[in-house]
Structure formats: C-alpha cells, structure tokens
Amino acid sequence: MSVAPVLEKCRAEGRAALIGYLPVGFPTVEGSIAAMRVLVDSGVDIIEIGVPYSDPVMDGPVIQDAAVRALAVGVRLSDIFTAAEAVAGAGAGALVMTYWNPVLRYGVERFATDLAAAGGAGLITPDLIPDEAGDWIAAADRHDLDKVFLVAPSSTPERLEAVTAQCRGFVYATAVMGVTGARASVGEAAGALVSRTREHTDLPVCVGLGVSDGDQAAEVGRFADGVIVGSALVRCLTEAATPAEGLTALGVLARDLAAGVGRGRS
Amino acid sequence: MTAKPSQTPTPLPLALAGAADLPRGRFGAFGGRYVPEALIPALEQLEEVWRKASIDPEFVGELERLHKTYTGRPSIITEVPRFAEHCGGARVILKREDLNHTGSHKINNVLGQALLTKRMGKTRVIAETGAGQHGVATATAAALLGLECVIYMGRKDTERQALNVARMRLLGATVVPVDHGSKTLKDAVNEAFRDWVANVGTTHYVLGTVTGPHPFPEMVRDFHRIIGVEAREQVLDLVGRLPDVVCACVGGGSNAMGIFHRFLDDASVRLVGFEAGGAGVDTGEHAARFATGIPGVLHGAYTYVMQDTDGQTIDSHSVSAGLDYPSVGPEHAFLLESGRAEYRPITDVEAMEAFSLLSRTEGILPAIESAHALAGAMKLGRELGREAVILVNLSGRGDKDVHTAAEWFGLIDSDDDADGRRGRLPDDPGAEGVGEQQ
Numbered sequence: 001m002s003v004a005p006v007l008e009k010c011r012a013e014g015r016a017a018l019i020g021y022l023p024v025g026f027p028t029v030e031g032s033i034a035a036m037r038v039l040v041d042s043g044v045d046i047i048e049i050g051v052p053y054s055d056p057v058m059d060g061p062v063i064q065d066a067a068v069r070a071l072a073v074g075v076r077l078s079d080i081f082t083a084a085e086a087v088a089g090a091g092a093g094a095l096v097m098t099y100w101n102p103v104l105r106y107g108v109e110r111f112a113t114d115l116a117a118a119g120g121a122g123l124i125t126p127d128l129i130p131d132e133a134g135d136w137i138a139a140a141d142r143h144d145l146d147k148v149f150l151v152a153p154s155s156t157p158e159r160l161e162a163v164t165a166q167c168r169g170f171v172y173a174t175a176v177m178g179v180t181g182a183r184a185s186v187g188e189a190a191g192a193l194v195s196r197t198r199e200h201t202d203l204p205v206c207v208g209l210g211v212s213d214g215d216q217a218a219e220v221g222r223f224a225d226g227v228i229v230g231s232a233l234v235r236c237l238t239e240a241a242t243p244a245e246g247l248t249a250l251g252v253l254a255r256d257l258a259a260g261v262g263r264g265r266s
Numbered sequence: 267m268t269a270k271p272s273q274t275p276t277p278l279p280l281a282l283a284g285a286a287d288l289p290r291g292r293f294g295a296f297g298g299r300y301v302p303e304a305l306i307p308a309l310e311q312l313e314e315v316w317r318k319a320s321i322d323p324e325f326v327g328e329l330e331r332l333h334k335t336y337t338g339r340p341s342i343i344t345e346v347p348r349f350a351e352h353c354g355g356a357r358v359i360l361k362r363e364d365l366n367h368t369g370s371h372k373i374n375n376v377l378g379q380a381l382l383t384k385r386m387g388k389t390r391v392i393a394e395t396g397a398g399q400h401g402v403a404t405a406t407a408a409a410l411l412g413l414e415c416v417i418y419m420g421r422k423d424t425e426r427q428a429l430n431v432a433r434m435r436l437l438g439a440t441v442v443p444v445d446h447g448s449k450t451l452k453d454a455v456n457e458a459f460r461d462w463v464a465n466v467g468t469t470h471y472v473l474g475t476v477t478g479p480h481p482f483p484e485m486v487r488d489f490h491r492i493i494g495v496e497a498r499e500q501v502l503d504l505v506g507r508l509p510d511v512v513c514a515c516v517g518g519g520s521n522a523m524g525i526f527h528r529f530l531d532d533a534s535v536r537l538v539g540f541e542a543g544g545a546g547v548d549t550g551e552h553a554a555r556f557a558t559g560i561p562g563v564l565h566g567a568y569t570y571v572m573q574d575t576d577g578q579t580i581d582s583h584s585v586s587a588g589l590d591y592p593s594v595g596p597e598h599a600f601l602l603e604s605g606r607a608e609y610r611p612i613t614d615v616e617a618m619e620a621f622s623l624l625s626r627t628e629g630i631l632p633a634i635e636s637a638h639a640l641a642g643a644m645k646l647g648r649e650l651g652r653e654a655v656i657l658v659n660l661s662g663r664g665d666k667d668v669h670t671a672a673e674w675f676g677l678i679d680s681d682d683d684a685d686g687r688r689g690r691l692p693d694d695p696g697a698e699g700v701g702e703q704q
Contacts, residue, residue, distance in 0.1 A: 057459040105577030152304035178464035
C-alpha cells in the first residue's frame with residue numbers, strides 16, 4: 001500500500017511527515033523490528049526498512065557499521081518481509097530502502113510480489129536510477145508499489161524532470177552532496193533543491209541526509225513534505241550499552257523529532 | 267623480413283574505438299550506470315568531455331607526446347625462448363608493459379584521465395588501488411600535472427604492498443588505508459565512491475580499471491587499447507603472422523581489454539583471460555568470477571559478481587592484490603557470453619611457479635598479476651604445441667612483489683622452521699647456503 005495517504009494526512013495536519021530509517025537485523029532481526037515499533041509509537045509516520053548490504057557506497061560509517069554487524073549475525077533478505085509486515089501492522093508506511101543487487105539476485109518480480117504480499121509500500125533505491133530501472137518500474141506498477149528515486153543538489157533540470165516522472169509515493173531529495181550521516185547543518189542546498197524539484201512534480205518532496213535532532217527536523221519540515229532521519233536513529237542502537245537502553249534512547253530521539261516536525265510550520 | 271604496408275606510426279586510436287554499434291553504455295546486457303543520482307551529472311560531463319577530447323587533435327597529440335616522452339611508448343615486445351621451453355615449445359612473446367614508467371600498463375589510462383581532469387576544470391583526483399600500481403600511476407600523473415591526489419587502499423593491501431604505499435607518499439599523494447569489509451580493493455572502491463559523491467564538484471575519480479559506471483569501462487579500455495594496437499604490429503613484424511593466442515591476466519580487466527581489443531576482429535586469434543584461482547576454485551578462496559560468479563551489480567556495473575544467494579558480495583582471495591576483486595569489467599562478461607574470449611582460473615601456486623620460471627629463465631621479474639597470464643601461456647603452449655605463437659601481456663613488473671615472493675619461496679632468513687615455507691625454488695644451488703651451516 002502506497003505511502004501517499006500517510007503524506008496526505010500529514011499535509012492535512014499542516015506538518016511534514018517524519019520518516020525514520022533503521023536497518024533490519026541490528027542488533028537482531030527481532031530487536032530491529034522492536035525498534036521500528038518504538039519509532040511508530042513515538043510518532044514516526046513512515047519507516048524506511050533498510051536492507052543491510054556488503055557494499056553500501058551511499059552510507060557513512062554509522063549505517064555501514066550497523067549493516068556489517070547485521071550481516072555478521074546472519075540477517076537474510078527474507079527478514080525484510082517480516083519487518084515490512086510488522087511495520088504495516090503497527091500502522092505506519094513500510095518502505096524498503098535497498099541497494100539494487102540484493103533485489104536483482106532475489107528476482108525483481110519475485111521481490112515485488114513478496115513485498116506487496118507483506119504489506120510493504122515500495123522501494124527507495126539509492127543506487128538505481130530510473131534509466132536503469134525498467135524491470136523494477138514494470139514490476140512496481142503491476143504490484144501497485146511506490147518507486148522512490150533520489151534527486152541531488154547536482155541534478156540538472158533535465159535529470160529532475162526525468163527522475164520525478166518515474167517516482168511514485170514521494171521524491172527523495174538528498175540534502176547535501178555526500179553519504180549518510182548526521183550533520184551540524186543541513187544547509188541551504190536542501191531548500192533550493194526542494195524548490196527546484198517542485199518545478200517538475202506535484203509529488204511530495206522529502207529531504208534526507210544529515211538531520212539529527214528536533215530543531216533540524218523543524219527547520220527542514222518548514223519547506224519539505226517529509227523529513228528523513230537515518231544515522232542519528234541508528235546511532236541510538238549502535239552506541240547503547242544494552243538493547244533496552246537503545247530502545248529507550250531511540251524513543252527519546254524519535255519523540256524529539258516528531259515534536260520538531262509538529263512545530264515546524266506553526 | 268618484408269615490411270608491412272601499415273608501417274606508419276600508429277596514432278592514438280581513441281577516435282577509432284568508439285563503440286557506435288553498441289547501445290550507449292552497454293556491452294550486450296552488461297554495463298550500465300548503477301550509481302547514486304548525485305553522480306550522474308559528473309558521469310555525463312565526463313562522457314561529453316572525453317568524447318570531444320578523443321577526436322580533438324590537441325588532446326590526442328598531448329597524450330601521444332606524453333606517451334613518447336614520459337611513459338616510454340611504444341613498449342617493446344620480447345621473445346622468451348628459454349621460458350618457452352616450459353610452454354610446450356611454443357613461441358612466446360611478451361608485450362612489455364612492465365617497462366612503462368611506473369612499472370605497469372596503468373599509466374596509459376591515468377595520463378588520459380588526468381588530462382581530462384584538467385579539461386573539466388577539476389583540481390583534485392582520487393583513486394582506488396589494489397596492488398598499488400594504479401595508485402602509483404595516479405600519484406605520478408597528479409604530480410606531473412599539479413593535481414591534488416588521494417588514494418584509497420585496503421588495509422590488507424597496504425600491508426602486502428608497503429613499498430607502493432611509500433612510493434605514493436613520496437610522490438606527494440595522501441594514502442588512506444580502508445578498514446571496512448575485506449580491507450582489499452573492493453572496499454577501497456567503495457570508499458573512493460563515497461569521497462566522490464561528497465566532492466564531485468572539484469574531484470575526478472580516476473577509476474583504475476574497465477569497470478564502474480558508464481563511461482568508465484569504455485573510456486579506460488580506449489586509453490589502454492594502444493597496447494594491442496602496438497603489439498599486433500610488432501608481432502606481425504617479428505613473426506610474419508598474427509599470434510594464435512593472446513593471454514592476459516584479468517582482475518578488473520584493463521590490461522586484458524587493452525591488448526584484446528585490437529584483435530577482436532581477427533577471428534583466428536584466441537583471446538584468453540586468466541583470473542585468480544587463489545587456493546583453488548573448489549576451496550572458495552579465489553577470485554574466479556567467471557568460474558563461480560553470476561551476473562549482478564557491483565560498483566556501478568552489471569557484470570559477473572561473486573555473491574551469495576542474498577546478493578551480498580563474497581570476499582575474494584588471491585596471492586595477487588591486483589586480481590583480488592570479486593567483480594570484473596562488463597565488456598569481459600560480454601566477451602565471455604558471446605564466445606569471443608575464454609577465461610580460466612590460475613591458482614596461486616601455478617602463478618608463483620611461472621613467476622619463478624620467468625625470473626630464472628629470462629631475467630624478468632613479472633608482477634604476480636602478470637604471472638597468472640604467464641602460467642596460462644605455459645598451459646596453452648603445452649596444449650597447442652610447437653607451432654603455436656602466444657602473445658602474453660606482461661602488464662607489470664615484479665619489484666613491488668619482491669617481499670611477497672621472497673616470503674613465498676622462503677628466501678628471507680628467519681628463525682622459523684623451513685617446513686613453514688609454501689614454495690621452494692627449484693634447482694637452487696644456493697639453497698643450502700655456503701659456509702653457513704650451523
């Protein structure tokens with residue numbers, strides 16, 4: 001089921017959606033699903049369910065580290081569907097974020113079938129551009145799944161036009177040139193990119209890369225349709241002494257972020 | 267010997283090499299551009315600048331001048347009759363890319379990309395390196411052209427190729443050891459991509475082989491194509507006919523594409539690539555992508571990848587850092603599937619035997635990477651017999667490998683029991699030592 005209604009609801013409430021990323025399988029599959037439930041209970045609207053991958057070229061050290069540890073404890077691609085089912089069951093949008101090769105190896109059509117059956121909303125594909133995504137676009141359309149492609153500050157008007165034309169659900173605007181990771185400042189590039197993107201699409205535009213606290217979420221939420229937070233959430237889990245402490249820290253940060261998007265346009 | 271009609275010096279073949287008959291960025295089903303959107307404008311700019319440069323006499327002339335006055339091109343060929351005795355008596359001819367400045371074929375590509383970097387108005391280059399040869403070549407070109415240079419290298423490779431780390435630093439480059447994953451070439455590439463995404467406005471990524479997102483596989487091949495262009499003429503002059511087989515080692519596959527490409531239309535010439543069989547293909551400790559891999563995406567290209575059933579990359583293994591890579595250039599995947607080229611694994615033991623043999627029979631220390639091609643020539647020669655003419659791309663020299671080879675053959679004095687040695691040099695009269703018995 002598409003995340004479009006979730007974004008619609010947030011828009012009706014006069015706020016940006018809060019989108020939180022966590023990798024499946026860290027610290028364990030069950031632990032990661034419990035963490036996703038904490039996010040939903042703390043006000044996160046859409047969960048980005050991360051697929052741990054051996055060669056994550058778009059990720060900074062925090063998410064790389066979590067992926068390595070998840071793979072080391074034996075997370076499997078099929079665990080993604082378990083997580084999607086749990087997230088959808090908890091009432092949040094369940095988008096899967098994955099590098100392309102795991103989907104390719106699993107089989108694009110088979111992956112789309114299983115994701116739709118689990119209640120997943122669709123895919124965010126950081127290393128798959130629409131130009132190379134013919135099979136995925138066809139499968140997503142057959143299974144009524146969202147296709148979230150990325151745009152970047154370096155994107156030309158031609159690229160913005162081509163990419164947004166193939167998106168469904170929302171457009172993922174990477175706020176800065178660089179890999180994932182919390183940053184002191186999200187920068188002016190994000191606002192400019194959102195404006196430029198809107199010249200090419202009526203889809204919601206959500207901003208990711210760098211947001212780490214409620215104030216930044218409020219700032220980004222003033223101009224974006226959704227605020228995407230990843231590394232800061234993951235760090236709550238990787239730096240915790242125990243899984244329970246990790247969940248506690250995660251809840252505190254998620255509520256701070258939710259309050260941030262809540263006051264963003266007030 | 268009669269002169270060949272085409273004796274005029276061969277101009278750089280860049281303009282001739284455009285793959286107009288192939289869909290853009292694809293070799294059959296392979297290739298493509300699987301990278302974050304943030305890099306697409308840089309790849310488009312690179313392709314545009316490169317296509318224009320490749321037909322610009324000023325660019326072609328400048329690269330040709332550098333190759334003549336700096337690289338040392340054309341590189342010679344050397345017939346190696348004493349080594350050939352171990353190759354079933356076939357005639358064996360080496361293309362001596364090891365004699366290029368910096369010691370390998372890598373400089374061909376790097377000078378081209380460094381000139382393109384200047385044309386794009388960028389001031390900083392980054393590169394990955396495995397054996398260190400591409401890193402040394404990039405650091406060299408950066409020094410020559412006044413570019414800032416950062417080299418990413420897996421921690422494991424910095425240890426087994428320590429001499430090349432020092433060389434890069436002497437040349438003014440910053441060498442960043444990479445501690446992620448398998449700590450080898452694959453992880454160095456990941457880190458270079460991360461740097462590039464963040465700094466693409468000022469930085470060009472001098473990718474070191476014929477893989478990665480389009481246009482790298484095609485562009486890097488074209489910068490290396492001069493190897494085969496020269497070698498084909500040289501073999502014709504020496505032998506009076508084309509070789510029966512062209513051999514090259516294949517890591518990412520740039521030296522192999524460089525020597526293969528000019529022979530693609532010569533149907534009588536077999537093209538054989540040798541990948542790293544490591545401890546043996548059945549042990550799982552290898553880098554034999556074509557023997558065990560399946561098509562998938564890694565580092566921007568759709569090609570053969572060593573991967574598990576979930577699409578996670580499997581770590582590769584090889585005594586040779588330059589071949590220790592779980593993927594391979596997409597054009598090689600195409601040549602395999604189309605049947606134009608063959609690929610075979612060579613084990614560490616076979617490669618080191620060839621390393622030793624060439625050193626002792628011809629006085630040429632090959633790079634361990636290139637020793638895989640030599641070992642392949644030994645096998646092919648025995649299969650084909652005395653009438654065969656085998657051209658081997660000696661892609662690099664072995665100076666960087668002296669430490670690895672010395673350890674392998676137990677040539678370093680130590681207190682360890684000699685039983686721990688993995689190899690032993692054959693017929694070494696000094697093996698027992700002279701006047702040193704204890």
